[in-house]
Each structure stands twice: as C-alpha cells, then as structure tokens.
Amino acid sequence: MTDETGPTLAPALEMRGITKRYPGVIANDGISLQVRPGEIHALLGENGAGKTTLMNVLYGLATPDEGEILLDGQPVAISGPADAIARGINMVHQHFMLVPVLSVAENILLGDETMANRIFLDRREARRRIVELGRRFGFEIDPDAKVGSLSVGWQQRVEILKALYRKARILVLDEPTAVLTPQETEEIFGVLRRLAGEGHSIVFISHKLYEVLEIADRITVIRRGRVVGERLPSATDEDDLAELMVGREVQLTVDRGVSHPAGPVLQIRGLEARDDRGQAAVRGVDLEVRAGEIFGIAGVAGNGQDELVEAIVGLRRPSAGTVSLAGQDVTGRSPRKMNEAGVAYVPADRHRFGLILSFPLADNLVLTSYYRKPYARGIVRDPKAILRDATTTIERYDIRTPAATVRASTLSGGNQQKAVVAREFDRDLELLVLDQPTRGLDVGSIEFIHRQVIAKRDAGTAVLLVSAELDEVLEMSDRIGVMFGGRIVAVLDGRTADKNEVGLLMATGGAERVAALAATSA
Ligand code: ATP
Secondary structure, rough: OOOOOOOOOOOOOOEEEEEEEOOOOEEEEEEEEOOOOEEEEEEOOOOOHHHHHHHHHOOOOOOEEEEEEEEOOOOEOOOOHHHHHHHOOEEEOOOOHOOOOOOOHHHHOOOOOOOOOOOOOOHHHHHHHHHHHHHOOOOOOOOOOOOHOOOOHHHHHHHHHHHHOOOOOOEEEEOOOOOOOOHHHHHHHHHHHHHHHOOOEEEEEOHHHHHHHHHOOOOEEEOEEEEEEEOOOOHHHHHHHHHHHOOOOOOOOOOOOOOOOOEEEEEEEEEEEOOOOOOEEEEEEEEEOOOOOEEEEEOOOOHHHHHHHHHHOOOOOOOOEEEEEEOOOOOOOHHHHHHHHOOEEEOOHHHHHHHOOOOOOHHHHOOOOOOOOOOOEEEOHHHHHHHHHHHHHHHHHHOOOOOOOOEHHOHHHHHHHHHHHHHHHHHOEEEEEEEEOOOOOHHHHHHHHHHHHHHHHHOOOEEEEEEEOHHHHHHHEEEEEEEOOEEEEEEEEOOOOOHHHHHHHHHOOOOOHHHHHHHHOO
C-alpha cells in the first residue's frame, strides 16, 4: 500500500469537505480525511473539536450539510448505521454497549439483522466462526462466557469480534483504551496491528498522545471543526501534537509543588460495601486523608474503587464500618448532606451521577446548589442569577458550548466532564473526591484540571483521587494507596513510589511479594 513500492490504492475511505452545523456551532468545517487500506489512522483533537460528529456523519447518524464520502473511490450516501454496517463500516464501542447477562456469542449476534431469524439455527456455526475469528487475530475466546464476567479488556475484544463478524473493513475506535490497563492496551494494540496487516482500515480516536504515537501510521489533527495538520508519528512528538491540538504550548507533566498536610479530614475505619449485584466490593478499608494532601488510589478498574467513593459521598450505604469528616461521624449520610458539609464529588460515570443530560447546561452547573441562595429564595428560583453565574463559570473553565441554555446532552463528552468539574470545584471545600476526573479529556483540559486540584490542595482541601491512569496517580499524589480485591493492600509515598512496583501491586495485590518474603524467611 505504500506510495514508494507500488501503485497507490484508492483510499478505503475518503471524506471530502465535510461540514456539519448545529445551532450556534460549526462542528465540522470542511473536514477532509483519507484512510488507506491497511492503515491505522489516528484522529486527534481537543474536546469539542468535532471528532465524534465526523464519525457520526460516517456512520449515518448525522447528515452533513456539505461534503461527500467515498468508499474505495466511489461516492456513497450513508443513510444510517445499518447501511454503514452493510457497507463494511463499524464502530467499536466501549465495553458498556454490550449486554452483560448475555454470552459472547449472543452479544455478537445481537442486532445483526441478517441473523435475526436464524439465531437458533445457526448458533453452532456462529460459535465456530467466533472462535476462529478470535484465533486469527491472536486470542482464544469462549463464545459461551457471560460478557458480565469478562474483564473490560476482553469486553473490548468482543466488540472488535462483533465488528469482524459483520465483515467490517473500516473500523472506528472511539477512545478504546480509556478504561483499559496498560497491559490490556498493549494486547488490544496487537489485535489492531493484525487487523491492519490483513488490510482492514482503522480510525483510532484517543486523547492519549503516547498511544497515538505508538499505534498510528498517520495522524490527522482537528481543532474547532477544521483540520489543522497531518503528521507521521516518526516526524512528531507529544509536545508538537499537543500544541497542534490545543493551539498553544501545553505542559504535559504536573508541577505539583510542595504540599503542607495538616490534620485528618476524612477518616475511614473498617469500611465494607457491596456492589450493585450484592457482592462484597469494599472489604474492610482503613484510610485517612489529611487537609492539604492528595491521597491517590491506584488500582485496576473493578477492585472496589467506585464502591468505596460512593460509600464515602453517600451514594452507597456501607454494610459495615464508619466514615468521619473532620472528626464527625457521617456514615450513611445523604449525598446532599455530604455536599452541604463541604464534600465535592466528581463521579466516574458522569451520565449516571454527574449530569442531567436533558437539562440546560446552566441548570447542571447549579445542580447541587439550585435550592440555595443566590439561586433561590424559599421555593422561588432566580433564573437570572443561575444564568449569570453559569456564563462566568463557562468562561473560567473554558467549556465549549454555543450558549449556557443548550441541553447538556449536546456538549461533547469532554466538555460535559469539564461542566461537572466546574460545578464541584467552584466553592470552599473540606474534601474533594475525584473518580477518574480526567477520563476523556484532552491534554489542555487535563493540564487545567490538574492545576485546579493542586490549588484546592494548597488551599487546605483534603483530596481523594481515584484514577485508572497510573501516571496521573503517581504525578499528583502525596500518598498512594493501592486497591486490590476491595482492600488497600499498600500505602506508599507518592514522591518515591516506583511505577513498576505499583503496577505489580495493582495486578497481584502483593501476593507475589508476600510469597517472595515467605520464601526468603523460610
Ligand atoms: P470530545 O473529545 O470531547 O468527545 P469531540 O471532538 O468528539 O469532543 P463533538 O462531540 O464532535 O466533539 O462536538 C463538536 C461540537 O458540536 C461541540 O461544540 C458540540 O457541542 C456540538 N454538537 C455535537 N453534537 C451536537 C448536537 N446533537 N446538537 C448540538 N450540538 C452538537
């Protein structure tokens, strides 16, 4: 496929001059993109740059105002997702698009309209094909395993298999590694390389620049709806890409300065909590976070981190143990009471807990204070005050939106996250609880949020930071607790902790260490 060694093939996919307008914003402004057969093409852009919109146009979910799409050099009109799939274009969604109670095979067959009436007839043949496809791309999968019992890395593979099963030639992966461990990411990259090797074309969307540099053959960068550059990984680096994306120089590492921890603010003793299925998820956690300190929790997703923070902020009733705030027992208090006591919470799942998507952005920015002054007097609300403060917040936090009055659902994913952060940070706090605060954010926004967190720490707030990004935990934290199997298995000094050691503790809970110690003392 290379230009030097042979005739240039027509691009597998070409988008020409795509323009898509929404009220008050041009989401795509004449974007052109060419993806060759067998190419992994990364699409980079800051939050709200228009990446998802462009892919929605490709998938027939949004109709462009201008421009055309060509497949193998032929112009096509894509009428909707079913049409896109029939033409060999597939979106590989993040794991939560799968149905957990169904098996791998059932999930793969689900929604495949050509199979709808034949599911039972062809089940054996389908399972055989699934196993074979998996092997071809380097993994063994049990087609009868329940998806809910698989790790997120395996769920991601099921999504890819689903696309391959439908004979996809062009695969779009929108932030596929957001919820994966570094190890799982490497494994998925192996699968992607094999796919490209067999001639599939891949559009890879990610905010992680080092990943893009590692996996992409070519990189297209868009900013505010326009293509601002194309790069080969060999001719660029993270700083260059960040600057191209954001339009200014970005500091990619955290300057955390010196912390001055004071007395304990959050004290947790023997805390236990169950997950949504009633299984023990937090199994006896003792933890203390002091004023003016960032306590980071490192761990592979699904080791009880989410349940722990939910039990702290009042969203989940602990089954045992106590939570104290500034010396006062607050175990089992409601989220509103915790909020009033000076606890802010940025949830991992912003759609479930962070925002009401059908409400205007302005209302979402006062979601935890709309019933108080200055937004309300008794039961009478003051929309003008809400709008005035929302406008200021939008400016200060650089939330990209045409107006404060648009529904939160129309914001790009990253800008929704910025809205949650803006609301939660914008007051004096005792305790700040952050669960994956920068997931889905672009490098400029991450830099901004990290600075805000450090400023809160310096103002004396106790910060509990949970993140699947090990680098984020290492760079931000004064102390690091490693969570494994519902327990904190080690607490380390954030400034001296070794990445490999933390990674090993995350993966094994320290069992190997314990075994090694036992072996040396024997
Ligand atoms: P992120 O990295 O944050 O996911 P993105 O690059 O995918 O960002 P898009 O979701 O494509 O960005 O959004 C581009 C712009 O289009 C944003 O300003 C967004 O608010 C706007 N937009 C997207 N969908 C709609 C919609 N259905 N109605 C109105 N505006 C929309």
